[in-house]
Amino acid sequence: MTFTILFGTSLALLQNGLMVGAILLSLGLIGILSRRNLIVMFLSAELMLQGISVSLVAWSRYHGDFGGHVLVVFVLSVAACEAAIALVFVLQAFTRTGRLDSTAWQTLREATIDRSIDHEIPSLDTSLPNFPRLTPAGRSPTPDEQASAQRDHV
Amino acid sequence: MIPWNILFPETASFDFVAPGILLAVAVTCLAVSLYLLLPKSGRSSKTARRLGWLLGLITLSLFIITGQRLGNLGEEAAFLMVSLVAVVSAAATITCRSPVYAAIWFALCLAGVSGVLLVLGAQFLGVATIVVYAGAILVMFLFVLMLAQPTGLTTSDRITNEPMLSTVAGAVLLGLLSLSIGRLSAEEPLCCRPPSRAAALGGTAVNQRPNESIDLLASDQVARLGGELFGHHLVAVEAVGILLLVALIGAIAIVSNGLEGSQTEASSLQEGSQT
Numbered sequence: 139m140t141f142t143i144l145f146g147t148s149l150a151l152l153q154n155g156l157m158v159g160a161i162l163l164s165l166g167l168i169g170i171l172s173r174r175n176l177i178v179m180f181l182s183a184e185l186m187l188q189g190i191s192v193s194l195v196a197w198s199r200y201h202g203d204f205g206g207h208v209l210v211v212f213v214l215s216v217a218a219c220e221a222a223i224a225l226v227f228v229l230q231a232f233t234r235t236g237r238l239d240s241t242a243w244q245t246l247r248e249a250t251i252d253r254s255i256d257h258e259i260p261s262l263d264t265s266l267p268n269f270p271r272l273t274p275a276g277r278s279p280t281p282d283e284q285a286s287a288q289r290d291h292v
Numbered sequence: 293m294i295p296w297n298i299l300f301p302e303t304a305s306f307d308f309v310a311p312g313i314l315l316a317v318a319v320t321c322l323a324v325s326l327y328l329l330l331p332k333s334g335r336s337s338k339t340a341r342r343l344g345w346l347l348g349l350i351t352l353s354l355f356i357i358t359g360q361r362l363g364n365l366g367e368e369a370a371f372l373m374v375s376l377v378a379v380v381s382a383a384a385t386i387t388c389r390s391p392v393y394a395a396i397w398f399a400l401c402l403a404g405v406s407g408v409l410l411v412l413g414a415q416f417l418g419v420a421t422i423v424v425y426a427g428a429i430l431v432m433f434l435f436v437l438m439l440a441q442p443t444g445l446t447t448s449d450r451i452t453n454e455p456m457l458s459t460v461a462g463a464v465l466l467g468l469l470s471l472s473i474g475r476l477s478a479e480e481p482l483c484c485r486p487p488s489r490a491a492a493l494g495g496t497a498v499n500q501r502p503n504e505s506i507d508l509l510a511s512d513q514v515a516r517l518g519g520e521l522f523g524h525h526l527v528a529v530e531a532v533g534i535l536l537l538v539a540l541i542g543a544i545a546i547v548s549n550g551l552e553g554s555q556t557e558a559s560s561l562q563e564g565s566q567t
Contacts, residue, residue, distance in 0.1 A: 172452040208528075212532055
């Protein structure tokens with residue numbers, strides 16, 4: 139079979155596959171640590187699972203058995219369960235706070251523990267963008283302060 | 293064998309540099325470029341973003357240079373293409389501001405990952421990844437996204453939590469992993485050689501020597517995977533079935549509780565407005 143001849147079993151293929159898996163895993167870690175949107179955080183978690191799947195299949199290819207494949211099947215089904223439960227929780231969180239922002243839940247605590255804010259919600263830079271400068275003509279318009287302060291849904 | 297020095301003449305000049313140093317430079321470049329590309333408060337300048345793209349390109353080329361040569365141009369090109377698609381779109385998933393675009397980039401990443409799985413010889417899993425992830429899970433994410441955030445970007449999409457610390461954490465993880473991956477060697481250590489599969493199972497002598505007996509690319513690979521799954525791992529399959537059922541019931545229970553709560557709230561609101 140030409141396909142078999144083309145794709146031989148080798149340590150180099152294992153190392154390349156493991157490297158791709160490691161890159162995907164660390165990208166997912168960066169995403170889940172830094173992003174604040176709950177959906178994007180779960181996408182990053184799925185990205186980490188993808189990295190694990192690639193690594194497992196690479197090992198399975200190297201050892202020449204189906205152990206890694208079987209594990210990836212289980213990873214897929216657990217990921218499906220996790221996605222279902224997680225999306226339900228995201229929907230519940232959204233109906234309570236009206237935001238898909240994880241920082242909105244930073245004061246979540248037990249009743250006996252004091253309230254502490256771990257991370258101040260940083261405010262946006264509300265200054266106007268750099269519009270091209272034209273020659274002034276007429277009087278300058280009065281800017282709408284409310285609109286410039288609440289540019290949430292741009 | 294491909295004469296790589298002809299195709300990539302610069303690889304010859306990299307010989308005097310240890311591959312560990314190249315990997316360290318690549319990981320650092322990755323961290324800096326992701327830090328520059330992650331959305332930050334205020335308007336990130338165009339120069340920073342361009343520098344991030346440039347550093348990302350440098351990172352990719354360094355990873356390609358330090359990667360192991362597979363010794364076959366077709367294999368090399370196929371693996372390179374699908375893994376580039378996977379990695380680039382994964383980076384775009386976490387740096388994209390709009391969560392809808394992030395989901396779509398994640399779909400492209402899934403396509404790349406399934407390509408990698410196909411190259412690695414997992415035919416069933418490559419197709420199953422597309423069907424299960426891109427067909428079911430991702431569509432579910434997009435539904436929730438459109439239910440919850442129909443107006444577009446909010447402030448939380450344009451700000452990240454601690455981009456510096458998280459990129460450093462990811463870079464440290466990637467550095468450690470690549471260090472241990474580079475140290476893999478073909479010989480099994482004699483001290484801790486794992487018992488053979490036949491001895492571990494204790495059953496009939498399965499004279500399967502790894503690396504030669506099982507052909508992962510045979511045409512009946514899916515059937516043999518099914519046999520393995522429902523033969524040796526039958527209990528685990530049953531357990532996963534129970535897990536899926538529990539997750540389904542749990543999701544329905546939580547959602548219906550929430551729906552009842554919001555319905556009572558809505559009905560009380562309506563009564564309040566009528567009276």
